[in-house]
């Protein structure tokens with residue numbers, strides 16, 4: 620893979636990684652339709668040079684981490700697996716907060732066991748004050764629990780997910796925050812100021828739903844730029860994120876080897892200023 624890298628914790632990773640959520644069943648719940656296909660996507664990602672894998676034990680639950688272990692363990696030294704804690708799944712797949720000290724510690728142990736690791740490289744605290752988007756409120760207690768687990772050697776680095784700028788500032792006053800993972804893509808740009816603040820501090824911003832998640836982006840502006848560049852709309856959406864700021868680390872999700880290859884190839888796409896002007900209209 621010939622794309623640039625950015626620091627994540629004390630490692631450097633390629634700016635296109637892979638998000639494993641789509642490998643579980645529909646809605647990231649239950650087993651995949653085709654386990655062999657899911658394992659093939661993970662193996663191909665690493666073969667193509669992906670060294671940043673995003674997951675959680677609440678995908679499945681447990682199933683995505685178990686697929687990662689089956690496909691990739693023992694892990695290559697350069698592979699950074701980032702997981703997240705703070706949520707649980709109900710029997711019907713709905714998401715609920717799991718922020719107590721016991722729940723967070725159990726989640727860390729679930730990740731360690733299912734990924735077959737002795738220490739988790741990066742753990743994001745997934746804030747659940749509002750499951751659908753960042754909402755103000757203190758994160759002192761759950762973040763202090765993670766900092767204690769870090770001191771006990773179970774976690775190497777801590778990140779935050781689904782957070783406001785105030786929560787990032789609060790988090791940084793409690794412990795080192797090595798990444799922030801929030802929703803951001805061509806059509807959803809609420810974090811522009813936060814991205815710039817983090818860039819100034821050398822902290823990566825990892826946009827989740829980079830292609831807009833379960834319903835990928837669709838727009839005539841995007842299709843027009845893609846046609847002009849002889850690329851696909853999803854490649855243009857990823858190239859735009861790569862060009863947005865050097866601290867963006869991408870983790871597009873897919874259950875398809877063909878889409879995975881296409882997504883990684885977006886690294887070679889260059890958007891001209893007239894393309895950027897057209898794409899800017901998508902956010903309005």
Ligand SMILES: NC(=O)c1ccc[n+]([C@@H]2O[C@H](COP(=O)([O-])OP(=O)(O)OC[C@H]3O[C@@H](n4cnc5c(N)ncnc54)[C@H](OP(=O)(O)O)[C@@H]3O)[C@@H](O)[C@H]2O)c1
Pocket residue numbers: 637638639640641673674703745780781800801826827828829830831832833834835853854870871872873874875877878879881882
């Ligand atoms: N922190 C959080 O709260 C949070 C929330 C959501 C997600 N995440 C993380 O972010 C990662 C990325 O998000 P995501 O996977 O939900 O959404 P995404 O990357 O925005 O989009 C995934 C969707 O796009 C489709 N897709 C991918 N590549 C494509 C291509 N080249 N052409 C056409 N369609 C394509 C996928 O379908 P196919 O399977 O058919 O390719 C899937 O439906 C997740 O895997 C997860 O690790 C974190």
